[in-house]
Amino acid sequence: MNKVDFLTRRNFIKGLGATGVAFAAPGMANAIVADDNIHWDDQVEMAIIGSGFAGLAAGIEATKHGCKAVTIYEKMAVYGGNSAINGGLFAAPNTPLQQQKGIQDSVDIMVADQLKSGRGVADEKLLRHIASHARDALQMTIDAGAEYYPYLQQLGGHSVPRTYQTKVSCGAGITQPLVNECRKLGVKLQNRSKFEGFILGKDAAVIGIRIRYPYYFEDENSGKLLHIRASKGVLMATGGFAQNVNLRMAQDPTLTAEVGCTNAKGATGEGMLEMFRLGAIPVHLAYIQSGPWASPDEGGFGYVSNYAIFNFPHSIAVNCLTGKRFMNEIADRKTRADAELACRDSAGKPLPPIMITSYAHAKEHPTCENVLKYGVGWKFDDLQSIAKRFNIPLQPLQQQVDEYNAYVKDGEDKQFGKSMAKAKGMYIQAPYTVVRLWPKVHYCQGGVQVNANAEVLDSNTGKAIKGLYAAGEVCGGIHGVSRLGSCSIPECMVMGMTAARSILGA
Template sequence: MQGRRNFLKLSAGAAVGSLAATLPGTVQAKTCNEINWDENADVIVIGSGFAGLSAAVNAKRQGLGSVLVLEKMQVIGGNSAINGGWLAIPKNPIQLAQGVNDDSPEELVKDQIISGRGMQNEPALRQIAERSLDAYDLCIDTGVKFRDGFNIQVGGHNKARAIRTQHGTGGDITTKLYETGVKEGVDHRLQHYVEDFIMDGQKIVGVKVRKNYRFPDLTTGSSIFIKANKAVILANGGFARNMALREAVDPSLDPTLDCTNALGATGEVTLTAMAYGALPVHMNLIQTGHWGSPDEGGFGWSNALLSIGWHQGVAISVLNGKRFMDERADRKTCSEAIMKNRNPDGSPAYPVVFFNYNNYAKDDRVVRALRDEMAWKVDSLDEIAAKFDIPVAELKRSITEYNKHVKDRKDPLFNRKMDTAEELTGPFVVSRIWPKVHYCMGGLKTDLGARVIDARSMAPIKNLYAIGEATGGIHGEARLSSTSCLECLVMGIVVSETIKADAQGAA
């Protein structure tokens, strides 16, 4: 039996996120028979976001035995805990109560095919959409609460199907999944960094883990070996915080862009899998969130605030006072349009988005944004022009034209859907926008059951599975808003079913 051949050795003094620290090494490994296992689990889950926690709960419910979740950071949740808590669910109860009866999983897939621009995995998208109500039921069953009556249409979707958690964060979901896992016997370990896989030919049999690891210091903690009796599930997320890897796979991506991700989104586990032959796909497709604000760091409140701005307001270039895009288009379309706004020296000319204040004065999205000064209450167009150095005459002409389009419910400039647009009269809520690196479309290739595909044989690597942002090729060039949470929760269900079927087939 061959052990950790060509495994990913992270040098002790290297900073996490450095590509030099994540290249395959040439250290001679022990064979599997020579390893003294410190402990074992039937199912090992790497990562504690939506995907990992869903997989852990569902693995217990499938009767797969002991389940161990390994999280390298000091808190549960990863990117999932800090996101906006959006979930796209066709035929969800709130949608049906609103009288939206013409939606379906197929309608969601149609929207995703458009945004994927021919690069998407349609069967995978269809599987996820068809099981979206299973994800909703999982949330309700574990105690997640959604906002009463809140179901809206978000960018790139043709129907209002996006619901949102009670507090507007993904932590509302990760907390409940974690609490449920604890009650049902899932073992969660923080500060456990996966250093290497232990392989028996084309089968994973365990992992080498640095316990008591303190991010990002690779000299902390000590190594142990954990045997995986049935499966290892990679739910480690993307690599948007790994600057060297980002540059390597997409040199065109502006390195000055801020990032919405948690600091731990550095992708070493994905690279480890690749070192053992796992097939990567679409690694150069890194999505930016067009709702980013230059006036706050990380994920922030801008995503929530602009769920109003894109629908009820308008985006204006500070360079000429004109509209420049369909505010309700998908992320890729909007991000590309926004980043064309540049000063003569090439620096960003941050566009502004504004909408009427009075209708939303008590909305928590507005209250928080104004409180944290990433948006401002401005009384008139003259004040907007003065505050953001916008040509005032052209700004006023643009808003007069826009208000006519609102009344006509037709946008001849950009063909924006105007059903939610409001005539702009002031006072206004105004924010600046600039995209942030948000989501890795690429990752490991899997089959529909979440089995990781070996590039050398194009067959599954036995007992190795991947779900969520660690996978690639599902959404294509652009992922629609509110679909990542859906994918992660659904695939946590699917992978548990796959592992059960594989275990029964091997018995």
């Protein structure tokens, strides 16, 4: 039943509106239509659901454009959502640091890299919009107090170094400064506030939201329902659904509860589902990305992830069954994750591969110390010890190391075509550090379809749903089959900033 159909039934259901609202049709059970006598518990100009990169950037941008009443509602007890525990890696083209280091980059080059990774189904218009404004978003984080290392990384699938790394090696190095900036500007933040549904006006526009407050995660009876009026618009910045095992298995049956996940517990997708009930277009839900840099020896994102991301360019990934490399260590995420998942023992059971790095190079990354301290990585004095520990045939392993070091010397990887630019002079030599690799569910490419104004599109009309905007991982179709690492933060922030401007007509 479309919006027009159920709105014509308002007189029939008006008798249900003792609280000033009438519930919509069964397919939209959590959406309600406001009657004239509805009691609003609070009124804001702009309501933002989710306090990650997208929501925080939107709050800051809205206040800069004159919005006087912005509230960010966060489901969990702490702010930052999944963004706070991500890798803190930010990709942007044409940055001052690139110029300082003589790196030639452009919006066109960055978009071309992403389109290649997206395997023909990424949204070029949105990718170009994001890349064109990534520097502005990066500057917003710096202005708020985020600190980055004075070097750039070249992550898998990127043709040049363009990725900044926060000094704390996680997304909290960005979300915490943004939270502080929001408070400084007068943006209201309210935690333990679970989004329960939309409130629609007589013309089917989104005019408000229902919030359960105070909400205690997984206690669905906690708190009470509040009706919040949003006079200018509602921004959904609720993130992905990687922790919703039933939903992700509906898209990919192999992603069972036994498959690890890097996401925060609150990444369960309710906001996305409510937009679908309202008529939003679902896009690419089956494209769920696993991180090839994750470790089976620790939970969540852990220490190994950023360690591996930093060290992949000058390390080798080895199949323990053969003692040989099996992939380009800086290929895009899907290529590497698929290659890792193919590493099996003679019985077909998972056999996590290892990554070997010279300790002299590995220790340059700040997480190396914790990787070794907490036993999720190991230091070895010779290849014999590595072979014995992981039951690897020694002779092929020694041959592989010698062969790879020849590639370092010549500047050409004849096995997998890996770019050796970031490996120049960085030989695999003792002592070594080793971590195990196995993909974890990390990012959902699928979600609701939005346009370049961050407006949510209606599946019936193809037009924008009035009053409703979305930004960040809750949106789908932007990256296609596989997202390049370090491109989620610019996407979230640019689209959050875009939504704020669209809502305010700025």
